[in-house]
Every structure is written in C-alpha cells, then in structure tokens.
Amino acid sequence: MTGDPEEGMLSWDESVFRNEHVFEIDYVPETFRHRDSQMQSLSYALRPAVRGSRPLNVMVRGPPGTGKTTAIQKLFDEIGAQTRDIQTIRVNCQVNSTRYSVFSRLFEGCFDYEPPSSGISFKKLFGQIAEKLVEDERVLIVALDDVNYLFYENEASDTLYSLLRAHEEHAGAKIGVVIVSSDPALEPIDELDTRVQSVFRPEDVYFPVYGQGEVADILRERVERGFHEGVVATDVLDRVAELTAESGDLRVGIDLLRRAGLNAEMRASRTVEREDVETAYEKSKYLSLSRSLHSLSENERALLEVLLEHDGEQAGDVYDLFHEETELGYTRYSEIVNKLDQLGLIDAEYAEIDGRGRSRSLTLAYEADAIEARLE
Ligand SMILES: Nc1ncnc2c1ncn2[C@@H]1O[C@H](COP(=O)(O)OP(=O)(O)O)[C@@H](O)[C@H]1O
Ligand SMILES: [Mg+2]
Numbered sequence: 001m002t003g004d005p006e007e008g009m010l011s012w013d014e015s016v017f018r019n020e021h022v023f024e025i026d027y028v029p030e031t032f033r034h035r036d037s038q039m040q041s042l043s044y045a046l047r048p049a050v051r052g053s054r055p056l057n058v059m060v061r062g063p064p065g066t067g068k069t070t071a072i073q074k075l076f077d078e079i080g081a082q083t084r085d086i087q088t089i090r091v092n093c094q095v096n097s098t099r100y101s102v103f104s105r106l107f108e109g110c111f112d113y114e115p116p117s118s119g120i121s122f123k124k125l126f127g128q129i130a131e132k133l134v135e136d137e138r139v140l141i142v143a144l145d146d147v148n149y150l151f152y153e154n155e156a157s158d159t160l161y162s163l164l165r166a167h168e169e170h171a172g173a174k175i176g177v178v179i180v181s182s183d184p185a186l187e188p189i190d191e192l193d194t195r196v197q198s199v200f201r202p203e204d205v206y207f208p209v210y211g212q213g214e215v216a217d218i219l220r221e222r223v224e225r226g227f228h229e230g231v232v233a234t235d236v237l238d239r240v241a242e243l244t245a246e247s248g249d250l251r252v253g254i255d256l257l258r259r260a261g262l263n264a265e266m267r268a269s270r271t272v273e274r275e276d277v278e279t280a281y282e283k284s285k286y287l288s289l290s291r292s293l294h295s296l297s298e299n300e301r302a303l304l305e306v307l308l309e310h311d312g313e314q315a316g317d318v319y320d321l322f323h324e325e326t327e328l329g330y331t332r333y334s335e336i337v338n339k340l341d342q343l344g345l346i347d348a349e350y351a352e353i354d355g356r357g358r359s360r361s362l363t364l365a366y367e368a369d370a371i372e373a374r375l376e
Helices: 036-051 068-082 099-111 122-136 148-152 156-164 212-226 234-247 250-266 274-284 287-294 298-309 315-326 330-342 368-374
Strands: 058-061 086-092 139-145 175-181 203-206 346-353 357-364
Touching (some): 036 203, 058 068, 068 086, 068 175, 086 099, 099 122, 099 156, 148 156, 148 330, 156 175, 212 234, 212 250, 234 250, 234 274, 250 274, 250 287, 298 315, 298 330, 298 357, 298 368, 315 330, 315 357
Parallel strands (some): 058 175, 058 203, 139 175
Antiparallel strands (some): 346 357
16 A cells, blocks of 8 residues: 555545435436437427327337336426426326326316315216316326336226326317326236227337446446546446346346445445446346335235235136135236236246146245345
8 A cells, every 4th residue: 555544435414426316216317318319209209298189199119127207297397487388297007007196186286285085986087187288278198107007906907097188178178198008918908908908099108128238328427427427437437237128127227336335335445446336237227116115005915915825826826815815806816916917026937747737836026035135
C-alpha cells in the first residue's frame, strides 16, 4: 500500500452515490433510448384524441423490464403537458385485477377522489365516469398496465367490453384503450370472448428484450446520474450489462447497480468492484420471483407453501393438502394452479400415471429455499 491509508476509503458522511433515487422502482428516466419506433407507433395511435376523436386502441406486448410502463408514462406526461382535453389514466392491473376495481381507479382519476366505499353498483360507477367525460368534453385514454393479471382472474373480457362499448351506452363518451401485457405466453386476442374480439382490433406495438449493447447504453447513463465520477469502471459496468442481458429484464440491472453500490459502501470503498456486482447478483437475480410472490393472495401463497413440502407431486394429492389448509374446492384450486403456472412460479405438466390416466404434476420453478425466504 502506498500513501495515505485512508485513500480509497469512505468516511461516515460520504457515499458512492450522487443520487440514489435514480435506482428506485418508480423513477422515470429523463432520456428513453432505443424505444423510438415504439414511442412513434404509440403516439400515432393516440393522436386522434388531440383532435377530440376516439383514439385507436393499442396492444403493447413485451417481457418484463423492456420499458413498456415507462413508455406509457412518458407519453401520458407529454399529453398532459400539451392539452387539458385528454384525460389519461394508467391502471396497474396487478393491483386492480377485477373490472370493478379497474373502474374504481378510473373514477378516482376522473374525480380526484375515491368512489364511495359503501359499494355503488358497477353500472352507476361507470355511468358517473361517462357523464363526467361528456360534461367536460374530454377524451379518456386508459392504459391497462400488466393486463395479463386481468386475464388470470378471468376479468379481461368484461372489462374491455365495457370500455369498448362505452360510447353506445353513453352517447358522446370517447374512450381509447391501451392494453399492456408482460406475459410472453399470453395471446390476449385469442383469450377474449368473441363478443369482445369483434370490437377490439388494436394496433400492435412490440417491446423486445434489450440487447447487451443497449443495456450498457442505458445503464451508463443511470450510472452517471446515480454515482459519483469514477465509482463504476467500464469493465464493471460491462459485467452488469452482461448479467442484465442474460436475465432480459432491465430492472435486474438497475437493482444490481444499487446493491453493488451498497456493497461497496459496506466495505467502505470508493469504487464498485466486480465482486460487489457478483455478490449483488445473488439477490438481484430473484427480482422477478420477489415481484411475483408479492402480488399473490393468501390462498395462492397457501398452495406454494404446500408445494414447498410436496414439490413434484401429483395435482390430485396436492389438492387434498391444499383443501385441508384452505377448505377451497377443486375448481378454485385449478384456477390457482393455472395462475401460478402462468406467473412462472410452478410448472404444471401433464404426465401419464400408471392406472390413473393423465394427471398433472406440480413442480416449483425456483429452488424451494429461494421461494421460502421470499414468502416472508
Ligand atoms: N430505454 C430506457 N431508458 C432508460 N431506462 C429504461 C429504459 N427502458 C426501461 N428503463 C427502466 O427499466 C425499468 C423497467 O422499465 P419498465 O418501463 O417498468 O418495464 P416494463 O413495464 O416493460 O416491465 C424502469 O426502472 C425504467 O426506468
Ligand atoms: Mg410495467
């Protein structure tokens, strides 16, 4: 070691971070690179709303962490800054996964207060929203973000049907719909009722996974805003980009940077080293698992808990244990199995069982330890 032993060490009031906030979940980035064509298609579809007409409906698809929510948010911000004649509302369907709760959010967006909790009928709720739109002469653009959750709960067709036929029941109401699906295995149109299919012909906008070069571009800017100069060297950033591209989810990279920074601070180091990144990755790689678990209901968690002890067993046997815990019937059980399968938490695969015909075996998609630790 040469010179001052304190050199390269952080004192208590110092930090590697210039602005840790840029690594937070709800941070909207100033620049949004590598999404020009998607932004153009979206704004083209929504443009009629600026002239007071009903915009084209849009179906946005792409895996998690490809910039879909950010694109909607940026566009809605731009529209809001440009005109008062358009009401934009983004509904998070992971949280609002029924038609009623989607419309409660729309009510809240239109009136700036929540609908009465005493429980007014859906018809009334909808009527008041439509009336308000007509009265204010505003076009409503609804983004159903992570709409795949509405499909998992069998609420997508009803929700879309109401939105798309609004102008028939409420003269003068103009509503455009953007659905955003994060489930690559879901074909939304195929899953809708035929009565909805006949009125829903959306423009398609696809968000592919970012390549490693694109990830590096995007994260470099985050590093510049978030860390002090010289904290993250190029080769360290390249490693982050590599791990991120492997996962396909840009969120992993952002989480990785933040955790690696914290690891460096833990060592009182002024620089983030490769090792800090590797250690951080042991946590960051479970980001999507954590997110999926977070959204589960009590009964859905109960099934996972049963599977922690009975990984790989037959659906019928697992049902008996699940039923003991929850007292739910087989139909509801099957729905929950399907949802966990769609979320990528379990694999439910048909197999021939001797003498018992075809049955599904239920296997956890992650190590039991990783799931258990994150179920709280
Ligand atoms: N082109 C981009 N430039 C900067 N940040 C981006 C870009 N694309 C995505 N992000 C960031 O990556 C994270 C995930 O993006 P998000 O829009 O939430 O993805 P999705 O909705 O497709 O899951 C967010 O923190 C967002 O700020
Ligand atoms: Mg999103």
